[in-house]
Amino acid sequence: MTKVSEISEFDLIARLEAVLEQNVTPNAESKIQVAIGDDAAVIGNLDNLQVVTTDAMVDKVHFVSNEVDMRNLGWKSLAVNYSDIASMGCKPVYSVVTLGLRTDILVEQLENLYLGFSDLLNLYGGELVGGDIVKSDTFFISVTVVGSTDKSETMQRKTAVPGDVIAVTGALGCSNAGLKFLLNNNLEKSSHFYEAHYLPKPRIYEGINLLDMGIKTGIDISDGLLNDLKKICAASSVNATINLDSIPVHEELKLSFPDNFREMAVSGGEDYELLITGHESLIKYISDSTKMDLHIVGEIEIGSGNVNAVDNSGAQISITTGGWDHFTEN
Amino acid sequence: MTKVSEISEFDLIARLEAVLEQNVTPNAESKIQVAIGDDAAVIGNLDNLQVVTTDAMVDKVHFVSNEVDMRNLGWKSLAVNYSDIASMGCKPVYSVVTLGLRTDILVEQLENLYLGFSDLLNLYGGELVGGDIVKSDTFFISVTVVGSTDKSETMQRKTAVPGDVIAVTGALGCSNAGLKFLLNNNLEKSSHFYEAHYLPKPRIYEGINLLDMGIKTGIDISDGLLNDLKKICAASSVNATINLDSIPVHEELKLSFPDNFREMAVSGGEDYELLITGHESLIKYISDSTKMDLHIVGEIEIGSGNVNAVDNSGAQISITTGGWDHFTEN
Incomplete structure (x- = not known):
């Protein structure tokens, strides 16, 4: 040494x-x-x-x-x-x-x-x-x-329009679960959560494919779904509504955190999945014609930067974003 | 605040x-x-x-x-x-x-x-x-x-050949003088040395000009003339001989450090001038036809990476490189 x-x-x-x-x-x-x-x-x-x-x-x-x-x-x-x-x-x-x-x-x-x-x-x-x-x-x-x-434009945050649906690649919340176990000195190397936290898979091939097939709006989920969706809404001057019941969640996350897996999936952070918007028909076409793990989780609406959440019944759900802000201490 | x-x-x-x-x-x-x-x-x-x-x-x-x-x-x-x-x-x-x-x-x-x-x-x-x-x-x-x-090649370290002369832009050693005064809590804001140490001028326009006029070999002097010349010699598999009396030195450096201005000029570091090699005729042509502050200080010889120093009389001078090595403590 x-x-x-x-x-x-x-x-x-x-x-x-x-x-x-x-x-x-x-x-x-x-x-x-x-x-x-x-x-x-x-x-x-x-x-x-x-x-x-x-x-x-x-x-x-x-x-x-x-x-x-x-x-x-x-x-x-x-x-x-x-x-x-x-x-x-x-x-x-x-x-x-x-x-x-x-x-x-x-x-x-x-x-x-x-x-x-x-x-x-x-x-x-x-x-x-x-x-x-x-x-x-x-x-x-x-x-x-x-x-x-080699395209003439890249995916960006400012191109979401009312009527777009919102979709994410992969399942959310497992990196946050890994962090929780880590902080309790209880994160096993063999677990799915270890891999989700330490070895996130950048969605390079998915991103190239999505741009290639016509998706204009994208961001990666580093600060949590809600926080990153807010950035799209702010940049595009639109609102968004998320259906919490449609967010893809890994089975192990549900088993390990039966009471708060939804909260972890929407605000956990460090998932490094892609969050995109686009015409529903286009996103369904991409989902059907590729092997991409793509899930519609909400839609873009007229508005000025707000994100709302509902459940399957359509009832409004109050959510806090959590997420990161490295400097503000209070 | x-x-x-x-x-x-x-x-x-x-x-x-x-x-x-x-x-x-x-x-x-x-x-x-x-x-x-x-x-x-x-x-x-x-x-x-x-x-x-x-x-x-x-x-x-x-x-x-x-x-x-x-x-x-x-x-x-x-x-x-x-x-x-x-x-x-x-x-x-x-x-x-x-x-x-x-x-x-x-x-x-x-x-x-x-x-x-x-x-x-x-x-x-x-x-x-x-x-x-x-x-x-x-x-x-x-x-x-x-x-x-827009050229097909950039200046590099590995292109020096025996017979090239060595030239530098500007005068050397003043940044080191600034550091010495700074460490003695004696660096005045109005002094030339303050500017040399804190506000080094990157030789962007000189570099573009030199490449444009056919210079192939260049490096910036960040670790001291001798150390950076050694890098050219190692990359090009050549030796170099520097004439210490020909190194451009600012009058204020001579006045402030009459006993060791030469040592400071060859090994001081952080000058951010350019060190180049090329045919003597080309370098003289560039020096004559532009306003560039260019000084021939030595020549490239057959060898395997060594740098020697002489004075105007041709006598061999023993020099130490000083320079930076951030991690080795002994």
Whole structure:
């Protein structure tokens, strides 16, 4: 075992680069002309449009470095960025990663982190082309991903119109369940909730498919269904009504949280599923003609940014959004 | 005054976005189709090649948050990335910024930070299209910049060949002088050294010009002339000899440090000038035909990565590189 304080930055980068070389399947069509080892990476022309997103994960805020499996952390810190690329209907093309490192962190831990990156790159494509390593009293990982599409527009938040239905991919709430078990020191590695919390699957292929088939409006569910739907409503100047009984929920979530699985599904956060809107006929066509796990959960209405909830009987349900707001303390 | 803990993240981003709106001259030819306010920015096709670089600045490592002028910090944290884009001969196109924030940091401080970004964007172009704000026990700023060129290649490190001469833009060592005064609590705001240390000028226009006129090999001087020249020598498998008497040094540096201005100029670091190699005739032609402040300081020779130093008499000089290595403690 080697502490980062016992190795030069050059050697550290070389070791991390070696992890990628040994674990990432080479891309024969790569347009990366210069990657790690120069001041900046060089990328040949992307396709028609490119998108960029950046998200950081910080020790004691998003994870606890002494407890987290670094391979999971690598996966998740890149996956949450990939999810943003997916929400635009784009494919990931390249990423850069900045690590803020305490000197007591082990090189082997960072190699595991890069294995997590590798796992994701192998499954969803794109290349990690560089980054920066700095010393920091607080361990952090800052990731930037550039994606592209050959379409003339990406999915966005501002294009929802009254009459659209609202749909989500996958089932919601299981990442939140994982967090609850984690906070009670009761999260088993083999459980579905562990995977939902630590290894979220960015919906890259679904996003590309949805844009390709004509969906204009999308966001990823990182802050909870209600919070992210509110962002669509605000950007599009519309209202939304969600049918709580139609929200897809995993059987294990119902079994483990029979009293509040609905609340967890609408406001839990970190699901990284896609939330889209579109004509009901189009969404049903996509659902019928692809294997996509797509569920209609509500509709867009005339309004100015509000989200309402009903149940199957049509009765209005009062809901609180929960969700994240990192700075407001009261 | 408002602490970040007293304002929502949404409001904070809106305030920071407002600083940009109010301070950055709009670019009529902007290809940015979606900027702040969606999951990811959308950028129209760039030119022939694009480059990406990322560099972070961390409290207590690169600056001291209680002492630094945040507007200077904004300038510098973006400028060091722009310098990497300049070293490739590219123009900056777009940037994203991640802030890791302690809750006691003031919104007004961050607005000043963004004023520093604005100053640089106005002078050197490019757009700040998004980012992320996270809570962190350690304040940090992580910046990613994407640049482009319509040339078929960028400047690189690996293209130096024996017979090339070595040249630098500008004068060296003044940023290091600024740091020395700063560490002695003796750095005056009006001094040349203050500006050299806090407000380095990325050589964007020089870099574009140099690539345009046929220079193949370049790097920016962030770790000191000798250290960065070593990187060129290692990447190109060549040796280099520097004439210490030919290194451009500011008169004030000679006056303030008569005994060690040469050492500061070759190993001080953070000058953010460009270090290039090329045919002597080409470099003299560029120097004569442009207003660029370009100085020949040595030559490239057959070898395997070593850098030597001589004085005007041709006598070999023993030099230590100093420079940065963030993690090795002994």
